[in-house]
Amino acid sequence: MKHITISLFLLVWIGTAFGQTTKPASLQPPSKDSRAITVSDWKSQSPLKGGGDVFWTEEFNWADATSQLGWLLPAGWKLEDPGDIGYNWHWAIDTLKGVYTNEPPLSSTSAANGFLALNLDGYNKDLGNYVNYLAVNNSIVSPAIDCSGHSSVLVRLAQNFRYWSAAVMTFEVTNDKGVHWASFDMKMGTLYSERVGGINAGEKVDLYLNITDAAAGMPEVQFKITWKDARLYYWMIDDITFMEGWNNDLQMLYYEANYDNGTADKEGFFYAVPKTQLSGYNMMAVVRNFGNSEQWGTHLNVKVDKNYQSVYDQSTTPYVMYNGLTDTFRIEQQFVPEEFGHYKMYFSAEMDNPDEIPSDNYSSIPFHVTDSLFSRCDDDPEVSFSTWGWYSYQHEGDLMGTWYTLKKDAEINSISCYINNADIRSSFRYVLLGYNAEDGTTYELLGSELMTMDSTILKNHWVTMPLIKDGEGEFLLAGNSYMVCIEFWNNLDFQNAYDSPRYSIGSDRSNFYPSGKCWFYQTEIQAWWSSGNDLFMLRMNLNDHSNIIDGAATDALAGSTVLQNYPNPFTGETNISYKLSQSSDVQIDVRDITGRLVWSQKLDNQTAGDHTIVLGADSFQPGTYFYTLTGSDFSKTLRMTVSR
Secondary structure (H helix, E strand, O other), rough: OOOOEEOOOOEEOOOOOOOOOEEOOOOOOOOOOOOOOOOOOOOOOOOOOOOOOOOEEOOOOOOOOOOOEEEEEOOOOOOOOOOOOOOOOEOOOOEEOOOOOOOOOOOOHHHHEEEEEEEEHHHHHOOOOHOOOOOOEEEEEOOOOOOOOOOEEEEEEEEEEEEEOOOEEEEEEEOOOOOOOEEEEOOOOOOOOHHHOOOOOOOOOOEEOOHHHHOOOOOOEEEEEEOOOOOEEEEEEEEEEEEEEOOOOOOEEEEEEEOOOOOOOOOOOOOEEEEHHOOOEEEEEEEEEOOOOOOEOOOEEEEEEEEOOEEEEEOOEEEEEEEEEEEEEEEEOOOOOOOOEEEEEEEEEEEOOOOOOOOOOOOOEEEEEEOEEEEEEOOOOOOOHHHHOOOOOOOOOEEEEEEEEEOEEEEEEEEEEEEEOOOOOEEEEEEEEEEOOOOOEEEEEOOOOOOOOOOOHHHEEEEEEEOOOOOOOOOOOOOOEEEEEEEEEEOOOHHHHHHOOOOOEEEEEOOOOOOOOOEEOOOOOOEEEOOOOOOOOOEEEEOOOOOOOOOOOOOOOOOOOEEOOOOOOEEOOEEEEEEOOOEEEEEEEEEOOOOOOOEEEEEEEOOOOEEEHHHHHHHOOEEEEEEEEEEEOOEEEEEEEOOO
């Protein structure tokens, strides 16, 4: 068995850009730390009900054709630039462009009037290298707003931003002309390098802030929006509104479904779990009473569906939650899936009174019990990751990997990775690493063939490759941790590699996982580093094909047979062969891993005997599918994978 030892002598959490690090951490595959995720449904809000009466609005209709800049700062507004850097908030109506930014205008209600912006990439675009970029420190301050007739005050604004490193983004409020300021964070739980709320380019999210304590009943309230300690990306804001608060409004700020690994350390969430590795899930959420009134009967409810049928429904004990209070709710009874199938968890923050803004009370998480697929990530990346983020030296043979711990013994067949982008001159292979707890080292158990990048997998594809088995390394043991990795080469000198697309893999930001589950190894300095917020999209595929029917009922085959498609996985065409014991109409349905029907065809009057159906990969997105053939005396479901 191949047994190459790689020392893990340097382990550092990466929380900032391009090599900025905190102090080293100890080496271990699992970690007690956890990474917060936020409610993803920031994209819409219900119409205002009950409270929410608007008494002041700014739509940034600041265009002025007589000005050399095309706009003028209205009376009462002012900009603060304490470092005299010149990176100021400004009015915009067109696409923001810069080093890493090409962001269309904000899709706000008053988009035609323009919006407020701070375009760091635009300001830094002429400074050459990132190390020369200047950090912003700029604020925009409003004129005085009369809140004297209002017993509660909420602020709502539309925004879209990306930031890098430890940027400060705040909304500050004063009622004494700037002597004292109350500060509110505006990041909405957003991680660096991704858009707020996971939205698409040009979209917006609505941020609500309760500033009652600082503003209610006060005649001269001012706010200040500040961005500092950031060098990359952009921030857009529009439609700032002051309104009275709602009486009844709960908000679910955070939710979590944590796989029970039998220890005190959190394991995180798994999007796909082989039946042999099943364990219970612990569910919790953080809920805030954002309304003016105390809320009786406040509780968290979690439901679980399996193949669209309810299999679990539990709630916390209801209690009275006072206004302004934030609390943690934990479901006492674990959910333990038992059979193959497609599952979905539904989280709901509930109370006796009807919620006036219900859209931020709910969230849901799909997951799947499979036979072979073991995956922390879902199918779609939010961002990408590359060791070339540290581009001060060569990265030939760097590794990026994700840890999996086995509940029961299993045999591994292959590894899958979502390749986000790569230079066509790159090569890569997959590697399975074991972990030696005694001396804190990893060692190579198995590897795949080295694959040369080609045009079919240059960007945005799942790629699966078998591991070269040696009769020993493929047999994984219960209780042990294993890292599935991708290893890249580009065979270019540093400058040519730097100027090329290089390579990157997908990173999933949609599911909860603790820190310490993803690491990357830099060959040139022989160091392992934690990925920080990035969940590398690397999957383990076990040697198990017991999920023949995907948990759904089936009729006896009665002499008719359906064979596994070949080739599988496939990049061009695949053949599905079947034999009919008697004449029959045949229906073929293809569903994705969530159970959604993506392709269907009915074949009339098929005679007894052998038949073949040819499917082309062009009809499907890369991924895993289940095809079902149904005839007069049979129905059978099998799995296929498109990997172009």
